[in-house]
Amino acid sequence: MGYTSLFFRERDLTPGQAEETAAAVLQNFGYTRFDPFSGIPGRAYPQTTKLFIAPPLAGWVRVLAEAINDDIVLALSEKAGLVYARLEGSQGSIDAWRDRAHLDLQADYGITAEKITVIQPPPKASGDWMDALPDEIKAMQKHPQQAAKMIDRLSGSLLAKAGGGDQREQAMALLSSDAEADWSSAAGKTILSTLAALGIQNGISPDFATLRDAYALHARRKRRPGAKLLPGDENTLESVPNALQYLPVYAGKG
Secondary structure, three states: OOEEEEEEEEOOOHHHHHHHHHHHHHHHHOOEEEEOOOOOOOOOEEEEEEEEEOOOOOEEEEEEEOOOOOOHHHHHHOOOOOOEEEEEEEEEEEEEEEOOOEEHHHHHOOOOOOOOOOOOOOOOOOHHHHOOOHHHHHHHHOOOOHHHHHHHHHHOOHHHOOOOOOHHHHHHHHHHOOOOOOOOOOOHHHHHHHHHHHOOOOOOOOHHHHHHHHHHHHHHHHHOOOOOOOEEEEEEEHHHOOOOEEEEEEEEEO
């Protein structure tokens, strides 16, 4: 999965204000907010925008996005200045916007070439979980209709046992995931060094997928404290122990 994050100065938007602003902007774009973590299956929307607002850190509020339309980013910039970073494979960029106008990171945020140092990318996990899947499953990435039929069959059995309302969509996202963010690429290093120069300390961790899975499990544990943990659940819970401090803003339309 690629990387997409927005950053607001906390003095401009607190996490609660960022949540309200994002929800209002999405509503203006025709989206309806929904809660996929309630444990109750809900409507499946053809088009969705999924965000998490992080707790503030060092004066910045991060908004993690699975993906986001540029028009929505520009609409958010009308409420407060923001830094917009995205990385898909080795292709990416980082820039800033306010009132739909592109800002100069050097002039408006005080970043100079001397402040940007080479930041080593985070270590990459050995192996890719997709490599461990059978060839016929990996092939379904290229055949989304076939994958959808398989997920529909599973959703009535295995996925339903997980107790959440977003399992089908998450499973489809895994099979159709975009290129993983390559932090060792030139674009990745530029984003890392720029975030460091801005003093943004929570720039890339956790990633959206890790947070989404941890939040879903923490929410389920809160609803059902006595529920038995499945293999791997402990690691998921520990991956983002404060997941419930993040504010989800999920919305769909169509």
